Amino acid sequence: MMRTAVLQAPRRFEVAERPTPRPGRGAALVRVAATAVCHTDLSIYTGQHPGVRYPVVLGHEATGVVEAVGPDVRIPVGARVVINPIIACGACDCCLRGDENLCRRAGLLGRELDGSLAEQVVLAERYLHPLPPEIGLEAATLIETLATVHHAQRRVRIDPGDSVVVLGQGATGLLHTRVAKLAGASPIVAVSRSAWKRDLARRMRADATVDPSGRDVVAEVLALTAGHGADLVIDTTGDPRLVGSAMEMLRPGGVLLLYAISHEPVQDFTTFPMYVKELTLVGSRALVPADFEPAVRLVATGAVELDGLITGSYPLHRAAAAFGDYERDPDRVLRILIVP
């Protein structure tokens, strides 16, 4: 038997004993080391995420150690792994194009399928990415997020010397700031209302930080780019009210990467700037398996440091407290961990 934290209904956790799953052909049983909780989990917890069926076991940003394997598995028992939570069919037109993130029958671990808020989880081997010994299993839970950032920045092109604005400096904003810096972007302007997040952005080597509550961000960006406007704006807030000013702070020919999403309509949106400034709007969804290896390498080489992004840790039986604290004060959280 194993313990698992089941979300019976929005805001109602129950710790339950369930039979330990057995790995079938091509699959492995993973003892979960830690799960990071993100905004997607929070929206499932509060009942705001559309289309979720309860009860559900949350958890999709997880690491662990392979404990047992089924037939035809190459990964050894004892391997330390980070989990790819995008469960794709492998057979639809999107999967065959290599776009597993767009799979027409895709499910997310911890949403359509029971996730990692459990002591153990069974996954097909192809969803397990080995971790080198120098990366700690708790920090490595952030590699899934880093892989989504890598995926998004691969969909735009950042050349050395490009000016990049990153709206929002939560965990994903900070990682975007860091990865853009590694690509040679300059200047990188990090925008956040929180002073402590702007401090972290400077540690990620942002060239300038802007507090949008005290400053006109568009004017600041123009001043920092010799009046030209930015080459690229990355929105990590998903706030539909920022789309208009994001388009305003771009140079003609600039690119807006809509990394974070919202179900709210964008008010007063017109397509005219797309014509007059010939702007490009780019969407990005999750990650593909090929994003894991470069993300692991960024952490293993020390180019990206993840430890500072973990702002709290709770044992599995206190999952309800973890989510309660997160909901009460989301601005103080980067990532919280749940450790079985």
Ligand SMILES: [Zn+2]
């Ligand atoms: Zn997530």
Ligand SMILES: [Zn+2]
């Ligand atoms: Zn598919």
